[in-house]
Amino acid sequence: MSWQIRIEHSTGYRYAAPVISSYNETRIIPQTAAGQLTLEATVRTEPTAATYRYWDYWGTQVTAFDLHTPHTELVVTGRSVVRTAPARPGPSDGPNWQALADGSITDRFVEFIRPSRFTTDHPELAETARELAARHTPAEFVPAVGEWVRQRLTYRPGTTGVHTSAVDAWQQGEGVCQDFAHLALVLLRAVGLPARYVSGYLHPSTDATIGETVVGQSHAWVEGWLGDWWGFDPTNGVPAGQQHVVVARGRDYNDVPPLLGVYSGGASTSLGVTVAVTRMS
Structure with a gap:
């Protein structure tokens, strides 16, 4: 609905x-x-x-x-x-890893595969991404990365800033939605899955009362390309849906x-x- x-x-x-x-x-x-x-x-x-x-x-x-x-x-x-x-389920028949490695895909989405200012390479994170990818299809990999990030980061406002990189937040072990999104992007891109940063707003209640005004949130999540862009919120561990309002997309926070x-x-x-x-x- x-x-x-x-x-x-x-x-x-x-x-x-x-x-x-x-x-x-x-x-x-x-x-x-x-x-x-x-x-x-x-x-x-x-x-x-x-x-x-x-x-x-x-x-x-x-x-x-x-x-x-x-x-x-x-x-x-x-x-x-x-x-x-409403949230869309992840595609069951999206491209496989071999298809994502094809030159037509890597050329088309090069800006969403390469590292960016806040999503720099890190060998340990790249190895983790390869291990996860070996056990999952690309469609399964996106939520699997989100779950991995949620296990490694504690949501704690005030511990990071807008200029904190994904690697810094991961080493610190805490952060906010921006950090969850940045860290997820590092893993997604490390295995060649095109992924972009999304910023917008989040209604905090899944069963919101119609007509009631509440405190909302500026929010960040990710989209992975699985034959089409599919949104996933690593902070909350759910696909992007009717609670999520998209404002901007880019490589990382620096673009939005x-x-x-x-x-x-x-x-x-x-x-x-x-x-x-x-x-x-």
């Missing part, structure tokens, strides 16, 4: 001295793609700024804006209504930051991030 979800995402900064100019881009508008339809989406800034939109290289909708009046706070709020689809910019002014302090979600149907 599909869900209709309303999301309000607010993030901001306070500055020690007035900011004279700033140039910013935000990735907080959910995508319309297979399994998801964005019905409404707006982005508002305080102070008010004119915005324009474009799609980046990875297919994510970016809202860009700049400010040239002095300000000591910046708040960006995205509001959207999205229809999501929710708010990014440069400015001239005083040092900044985060005002925090809030996400409110409401299941509407």
Whole structure:
């Protein structure tokens, strides 16, 4: 059964001295793609700024804006209504390992097979990936990797940051959804399975009450290519489904930051991030 979800995402900064100019881009508008339809989406800034939109290289909708009046706070709020689809079971007849090694596949998906900034190679992780792959088909391998990651990482907010690599989180043994996704990507790519990072939102309840607004989460999971892209959430050990709202995709977090910019002014302090979600149907 599909869900209709309303999301309000607010993030901001306070500055020690007035900011004279700033140039910013935000990735907080959910995508319309297979399994998801964005019905409404707006982005508002305080102070008010004119915005324009474009799609980046990875297919994510970016809202860009700049400010040239002095300000000591910046708040960006995205509001959207999205229809999501139930989780799809993993394909039973996807490509085998030999097919994934074919040059037509490796060339087509080279950017999702090679290491990236936060998903660097590591010999021990590569060996683990090969051992898992030897016991599973590609379709079985994706959830098997998710289970392996959940056994090695403890979910603990505040122990890692946005610049923590998969290897660092693995050696530390704890992290958040971003780290679970990054570590899963290292293993998936180590055996040549194309895999990409997904960022978005998660409704925390599997049996959400219609009309009730609750605290949601900015979230990250992965998609593996099994003849088609298939989403799996290694943090929760489930396929991506109606609770998951896709905003951006890329090689890792570096391709999908929710708010990014440069400015001239005083040092900044985060005002925090809030996400409110409401299941509407």
